[in-house]
Amino acid sequence: MPRRKVFDLAWPLILSNITVPLLGLVDTAVVGHLPDSRYLGGVTLGATLFSFLYWGFGFLRMGTTGLTAQAHGRGEVDAMLRLLGQGLMLALVIGLALVALHPPVIALGLSLLDGSAAVTAQAELYARWRIFSAPAVLANYVLIGWFLGRGNSRVTLLLMVINNSINIVLDLLFVVGLGMTVDGVALASVMADYCTLAVGIALAMGVWRRWSWRPVAGVFRDLGGYRRLLSVNLALFIRTLCLLFAFAFFHAQGADMGDTTLAANAVLLQFVLLASYALDGFAHATESLVGQRIGANDEAGFRAVVWAASQWSLLAAGLASVSFWLAGDALVAVLTDLPAVRTMAGVYLPWVIAMPLLAAASYLLDGIFIGATRTRAMRDTMVLAVLGFYLPVWWLTQPLGNHGLWLAFVAFTLARSLLLGGLFHRAWSQRRWFAPAGHPAG
Known part of the structure; x- marks a missing residue:
């Protein structure tokens, strides 16, 4: 199964x-x-x-x-x-x-x-x-x-x-x-x-x-093997730099709004980290199983793995969001005893409650594309998510303060899901996931 x-x-x-x-x-x-x-x-x-x-x-x-x-x-x-x-x-x-x-x-x-x-x-x-x-x-x-x-x-x-x-x-x-x-x-x-x-x-x-x-x-x-390894890894490296920039930018903008805002955001990002433990686990499992099915040229098995991983990811995201909704304030109290930070974290808690459900697809799609070694698509969509969505939304919503910053971060997360999801759906509907061996990272 x-x-x-x-x-x-x-x-x-x-x-x-x-x-x-x-x-x-x-x-x-x-x-x-x-x-x-x-x-x-x-x-x-x-x-x-x-x-x-x-x-x-x-x-x-x-x-x-x-x-x-x-x-x-x-x-x-x-x-x-x-x-x-x-x-x-x-x-x-x-x-x-x-x-x-x-x-x-x-x-x-x-x-x-x-x-x-x-x-x-x-x-x-x-x-x-x-x-x-x-x-x-x-x-x-x-x-x-x-x-x-x-x-x-x-x-x-x-x-x-x-x-x-x-x-x-x-x-x-x-x-x-x-x-x-x-x-x-x-x-x-x-x-x-x-x-x-x-x-x-x-x-x-x-x-x-x-x-x-x-x-x-x-x-x-085998220099060709090194070239392929470097091609796959270079695209992933650029993608990872963009992701690092997204988090660093989030911290920097929060710091500009004051120590209390910075601390509240840091506490809330721990919620995102907690959710990522489960979502990353299923994404990494998907990498392995998708890669094996593609290597075996087993399209039916590939589709079965994607469907099963989607169910597990959605379940994990739903449980995380419900847990944050029911116990978010208590978890904030565990992470900090500063009244001002607790109060501010409570104000922005709804963003974090929604985050697992909004981010689940991006984790799963990363796993699918890594398993398929289509890393250039991951690189390109990540760059577009940062430059075309994250930074413009932040710029336009600066009057909203920290709510605008969280909105930009959510827009970035959704953009990753939608852009990669669009590429996945096109390849899925056209049955093009099993590309010729010479195009592993497309």
Whole structure:
């Protein structure tokens, strides 16, 4: 049953998403008990910088998933091994480049985040350690994408649990046990990332051994494979930059309206993040199953997967919206005890209640297009959503203040859904989802 397959793939991904905030809570609790608030501010600022920096290279996970899923659907073991090797090579090159170029990258990033001098100094110390995790973080993206493309999402959960568990233990050891500060938190993350990479490589070697140590051909010589991988990933990179800009712009405009508005928006965006845990889980499951059906040239199976994933996504979005409607005020109270922030968050809560239902299609369509490796369409519609909808709506609704900002963000979300949805429907009705192999990213 397609519905069961989608759920079986999605639930480990949803759980792995939920583990992410746990580490942030431990980091905050450990550093928050140090004698000076600049340490907590430094970790917060530094972690924000690396969240944006590494998120920008998330295409390594997405591109690997789509291409591997299609190779898996075709039963091409050689292609799957070659994709893993080429993806890891690309991650290593990018990671080492980030390490080599880290002084200007860190300086620029911290200047944009605009913290106080004391906090920025601590964030810089954090960043000088954390940057050395870049090769491991990016390689882990490739490994997670590769296993997901093969339909094994439980590896993702395992790797996330290992990473966060090691990170938490080392946080406590370095900061509480050895008396380190932000450098201890950063070093814990670096070591956890490399330990996770070692486990991921070991798991991949186990798969290779089950394939009787099949020779890996063309990892270095197959330039066409690199071109295809870069074509898919470059489009995803531009798309991700646009998405990062959308969130950064939202935060910047909220900050211009005052600290209370900025804080209220930050609280409400946590609701969006909560909803995304489930929606992302089903979208990522869709990437794998859609890619496999396209690789197998199974149009009936493709349609069944899309229909099943649509049902799960709509159910998850509906449950999220109802939960926010019934318990939104209580959740705001859990996230902040500042009366002014609570009051303002309550004013704009209706936007967040509607958001899961309005955003569900964009998450699902992303999964379909990634699985089909039609990443240029994702890039083009994202650029159009930002330039043609988000920024114009914000400009026209500035007199509405923060309501106008939320309206622009909702318009951006709807535009993503409608633009990608239009392309999907056209290809669906004309039965053109199974494009010739030479046009994977169209």
